[in-house]
Amino acid sequence: MVSRSHRGSRAAAAQMASGDRGAASARFGSIVRAFRAHEHRSAALLLGLLVLVYLWPALLAGHVLSPTALVYLQPPFHALAPAGVERWLNTDLGDVPYSYYAWDVLARRLIHAGTFPAWNPYAFGGTPLWANSQIAWLSPFSLPLWILPLNYGLGVAAALKLWFAGFGTYLLARELRLGFWPGIVAGVAFALCSFDVVWLSYGVFVSVVAMAPWALWLAERIVRRGRALDGLALAGVLAVALTGGHPGTEVHVLAATALYAVVRSLTIHGVERREHAMRLALVGGGVAVALLLTAVVLVPAQRASVDTVGAAARAHGAPGFAGSRMPASVLRTTLFPDWWGRPSEGVDAGPGAAGYRERTFYAGAATLVLALIGLLAPGGWRRKAPFALLGFLGAAVALRLPGVYDLVVRLPGFDQVQNSRIYWWLLLAAAVLAAFGLEAVLDARGRIGRAWLALAAAGLAGIVAIVAIGPQAGTWGTALAHALTRSATHDAHALALASVLTWLALAAVLTAIVAVLRARPRRRAVAAVAIALLVAFDLLHFATGYEPIGPARDVVPPRTPAIAYLQRHAGAERIAGIQVMDADWGTIYGLRDVRGSDAPLPTNGFFRLWRLMDATDDPYHLETFTERSPQVLGLLGARYVLLPPGAQLGARSMRPVYQGADATIDENALAAPRAFVAQRVAIASNADQELETIGAPGFDPRRDATVRASELHGAAPGGGAGGAARVVGETGTSVTLRATLAQSGLVVLDDTWAPGWSVTVDGVPAHPLQADAVLRGVVVPAGTHAVVWRYRVPGLALGAALSALGLVVALAWAGLLLARVRRRRRAR
Secondary structure (H helix, E strand, O other): OOOHHHHHHHHHHHHHHHHHHHHHHHHHHHHHHHHHHOHHHHHHHHHHHHHHHHHHHHHOOOOEEOOHHHHHHOOOOHHHOOOOHHHHOOHHHOHHHHHHHHHHHHHHHHHHOOOOOOEEOOOOOOEEOOOOHHHOOOOHHHHHHHHOOHHHHHHHHHHHHHHHHHHHHHHHHHHOOOOHHHHHHHHHHHHOOHHHHHOHHHOHHHHHHOOHHHHHHHHHHHHHHOOHHHHHHHHHHHHHHHOOOOHHHHHHHHHHHHHHHHHHHHHOOOOOHHHHHHHHHHHHHHHHHHHHHOHHHHHHHHHHOOOEHHHHHHOOOOOOOOOOOOOHHHHHHHOOOOOOOOHHHOOOOOOOOOOHHHHOOOOOHHHHHHHHHHHHOOOOHHHHHHHHHHHHHHHHHHOOOOOHHHHHOOOOOHHHOOOHHHHHHHHHHHHHHHHHHHHHHHHOOOOOOOHHHHHHHHHHHHHHHHHHHOOOHHHHHHHHHHHHHOOOOOOHHHHHHHHHHHHHHHHHHHHHHHHHHHHOHHHHHHHHHHHHHHHHHHHHHHHOOOOOEEOHHHHOOOOOHHHHHHHHHHOOOEEEEOOOOOOOHHHHHOOEEOOOOOOOOOEHHHHHHHOOOOOOOOOOOOOOOOOOHHHHHHHOOEEEEEEOOOOOOOOOOEEEEEEOOOOEEEEEOOOOOOEEEOOEEEEEOOHHHHHHHHHOOOOOOOOEEEEEHHHOOOOOOOOOOOEEEEEEEEEOOEEEEEEEEOOOEEEEEEEEOOOOEEEEEOOEEEOOEEEOOOEEEEEEOOEEEEEEEEEOOOOHHHHHHHHHHHHHHHHHHHHHHHHHHHHHHHHO
């Protein structure tokens, strides 16, 4: 028998516990209400904290958000690799250190020196620089790179992009009349989706895509409300996207905005047809003004891309262009992103040549289940339809679904870009539909309904995947260890199983939260917070470790003795590298390389000349040395050839001048001087004959030259002119020569020719010739003369004029809106 005192004590304890729970619930409720009172500020803060959790080493510790440690994998840096460097490697991000990071260093150097970045002398023997849109010269996201120390600048720029992507998606969800926490889930899901994570260190792609939710948000406001101010804001948002630096992704953002506006307009009832047309015209006006505002970068980039290898490869996703076709098996990564492992862990066993970056469709396990709930939930289809369509088209075009792909790539713009990256449409659609799903769950008030179908489908997908893998008994332990601790394994079955187990765990937690919500429907706020945290944990788990963020002392290679030798001896001479240091890393040290990977990539003529050495080689990674290599490299002015340590080329024209533990350097005796007077000039009838002459055994690039007949606009340059030429002055946009000739002859400047270069002889305009397929030449009369080559960026004047016009239109638009506001105030 229990005494009354004991029963009283237990009752009191229960009452106290209940009181504690009530007080905790009250405190939690007050916190939630405080957030709701300042929703947009709260959302901005929460998304900022999410980005900080992910990027804190770069933002707070000054670590480098760039896979520059990859440079240690090649000579001359391999010998200096620090212990544990493998922690900072992701071999799938190779373009970043050898291109994007090097471009950032060069751009900072020129901007800080007050030099307009018109021409880059460090790649391909010279290449357009302002026209390299992937440097994103005018993007607001690039400002941290130009004004902050580079390490911090990379981190801050990345953080801004992710925050803008997330907050814009949150605003879009709220504009669709979804709640605060559904908006937060949408923002988190898109900020750390696979596209934004795996392309983050590349910079340009996320710079563009981050503005897509903002564009859709404003398009939604325009088609529903028809406010002219939103049209002007849309112009500003799209202008930021169009300066982001990647033309293909810019086309996809413009297309998504237009498609969304049209589809959404068709689903809104109660608006007259004329009003619909006016609102769509407002969207079109915003797009047009954005294009005008950014013409100063768009027009030069378009002009420079004509007749380039990149333009030809991108057209219709040409076969052989990296990432242009993805296998259908990529759909597994929608659920299981690490099915084939991940390159940041030294594993990348994916199918085909598509590459990990372009075969990861992951938007989050919880995100995907919520998106499915959103699709299954009744009602709201007028708001959901545009996202369902965007998601379908994003996957269909990326996977080249017959019929759909063939139709889309014939549309203007799509026929000139690589379209596999359009899968971000699917990820954005999933993020917004997940917000609809969470809204449906929270509004069910205990009656979950069709949500159980999505949760059951998630579990079934995991079970089917396990059956498909067919794991052995010993695989389970390895898979579980990998899922929990990311322990190293190259077992394909274990990798796939680990990804499935992660999916099932996340789906199970989501199911548990929904079950609790059904049992206690009043705990909607608690459930919403729990689901938002689950989505954040899910995507942070995916993102962590993919982008290397390491201390500069470990991930940025120092200058080696071989590099120091080249800096001391090369001067204005050029270098080349064979199986070492890919271009454009030498730019960091001020070395002029005949290789390069600079957009808009080399001309078709440069590419054909390069392949005289080896029909399978390219100017981005020189891997072979043939009997024609000294001749072709010499024509391009490559006096020094960097090689792996101990390498021997065995060519008579090559002699070693440096041999060290880091590399070998050979000097090329056939290297043409920077400027010379041609002693023999061959006139070629066409480009093929020109290349045949250059590749002939007797051709000496130090004194011989060839010119196509179509280049001549007067008397042909004679041979045996005799004389000398030398460079006496050089700026970023000009080269001055002093030439002395016994008789009229061809003076060759051993720099690559490109539209925009003009030449004068003693101040008088002369006709520039394209000599030796890719170099610059001019016919100069007998005597001593000053020859000056000057460069003007093609399309820059037109682009600047159009941008000025766009600015005038935008200001006039703003003035009209301001005048309207003043009239309304006076009327009151």
